Amino acid sequence: MVTVIIPAAGQGKRMKTSSNKVFLPLVNMPVLLHSVLAFSACSEVNNLVVVVAIDEVEQVRTMLSSLRGIKAWQVVIGGSERQHSIANALKVVSKETEVVLVHDGARPLVTESCIQAVIKAARMHRAAVVAVAVKDTIKTVDADGWVTGTPERRTLWAIQTPQGFDAHLLQQAYEKARLEGYIGTDDASLVERLGIQVKIVPGSYDNLKITTPEDLTIAEALLIERKRELKGCAAESMVRVGMGYDVHKLVEGRKLILGGVEIPYIHGLEGHSDADVVLHAIKDALLGAAALGDIGKHFPDTDVQYKGASSILLLKRVGDILEEHGYAVNNIDATIVAERPKVAAYIPEMNHNIAAALRIDLGQVNVKATTTEGLGFAGKGEGIAAHAVASIFKR
Template sequence: MVTVILPAAGQGKRMSNQTNKVFIPLQNRPVLIHSVLAFSACPEVDNLIIAAAATEVAVVKEMLAAVPGIKPWQVVVGGSERQYSIANALQVTPAAAAVILVHDAARPLIQPAMISRMIIAAREFKAAGLAVPLKDTVKKIDEEGFVTETPARRTMWIMQTPQAFDAAILRRAYAQAGRDGFLGTDDASLVERLGVRVKLVEGSYSNVKITTPEDIITAEALLKKGREPDMLRFGMGYDVHRLVEGRKLILGGVEVPHIHGLDGHSDADVLLHAIKDAMLGAAALGDIGRHFPDTDPQYKGISSLSLLGKVKDIIASKGYMVNNIDATIVAEKPKLAPYIGKMIANIAAKLMIDIDMVNVKATTTEGLGFAGKREGIAAYAVVSIMKDACVIK
């Protein structure tokens, strides 16, 4: 069994932000979720343990519960120091775990291939750390700031995470550090104190740690660079429903006051139906009728906003996430402008994308056709989706 510990309880004081840095959005999803998805995409990993601040445990649990397909996980309360957080996580690590990896949750660009290499190294050498060669010359100085030594650059490496260990060795290292009152800067330093040699595995300079605001800019650029042109796909959706008496008018998950509502098996939210069809079309996965047939009683009266979340999960299972949405509602009445902002907010929240990635408009047909005669409402939607490098395949 391979267990991964992700310490995520740090305050990130250098971010100049009141929000925990692992909650900061990066390409439309929190930094923490990028890390969790990367490890979940590694076939050798069995389970995850996230150490969160006591005040943020509930937030992290809710965040993880909203992500489909991730490996089995649990959240523990972290400590005032990174080392204490990992010690708490070790207390709940399964006894069957043979290899334990520790990874800074604030390193969201780690790749599954690197994780696999670390697991192999841990099994062979018992202790391994991901690292990159130092590019710059390093100087050792005295207390007055004068150079006392210039270490050979070829012998200097910068440590990263994950670091991977034989489970028994890591447990022993933490127990010894606890008895000695020793506080290390990484897990390898604790293992080294036992006399165990740590094998370095070359990582990547793109495996950046989010520490300062500049790191977010760097990570965004690296993620954008990693998305190839053929990773972007487009789909179009169209839907129409008849206006009838005795039904609520639901558009974009918002109840709009009106004398008529839309007729349909579900809540007949014509806007969300068009968007869902566009999402499925972009991924070449059919339409909503195929996935949620109106002959199935479980979908009678169901919220289309709820089904939007299910469509998000469906395209995610094929490696896609929504990039942006442009939709138009065609209705003579009622006036929809006061409700469009809430519609956009509903859609963005359900799809876990930025609100500025969603555009909803409303227009009339100047009295022409079924919409102009107030017999029904139609909606058009164009959606772009993109391959998500971190999403579960």
């Protein structure tokens, strides 16, 4: 079991606001709720313990009650120091908890991948913290403002949250600190005093802590950009599906062409073009998936240039139209409905023709055939129908 403690009892004086900074709006939502939702989205997290000032308990309970789909939670009263607040939270952590994460309520940009990485590291090493390598040169300075040294930058990391620990280990570290009256700068510093090594988990510079008004502005810009990217990825990866259906009458004096294959038979299909019902259904399915109308719109039977036209050539044109709109074919599945002639022997060639026309792999095309057991126009040999389903995606 994984329990997350979210301390949010600080007043944030550097924000120059009279209210708790975690209640400030950030992209239409309080800062605190971004952190809560981030951990609720992680499948490995089981419980949340939010720590707030005594006069903010009911406010936070109301906020959390309004959120849908969040993990089991409870609100705990904080203390005069961050360390005291987390000590209060540890008192209510279930004995079944194996890993405890501690995360600042004022770090709203934490990602699910970061959370999962810390949990994994905490399980493996017992203690782990998110951190980023320091970019700037750091100087040590004395009380009078004189530089006393320049630490090797490659050994310096800026520590963030979440920090993850074996639950019993963290309890032990906090008890030792209490008994000795020690106040650390973070949870890891308490664990280090037990002689335990803490593993660094590389984090992100975006995982900033809201401390000043400028931080809030930066966080808003980052969140808006993140949402824009997610929408873009969703749109780009979206699979669209279309369906097509066509039917033509069997008549004398016409060639029977199905899937671009000429099939020997006493009758052929009547139509303005070559009346290939299979390809007509596939073209309609493809155009439908892209919301680009149907073959009647693109190849009207009132246009003489399409009289007797090869449906294979028109299928190639449909492929070009899709490409012009940024789409690629994912797969095609079609069914021929005909009592006779028997077409099973010709299906491999149909699949090949369709794949070649659309410049896709043979494995992306599947043509089948069935009968209606003598029922209806197809069963009586009066005509042939075809159904098709096609899926496409944005390139």
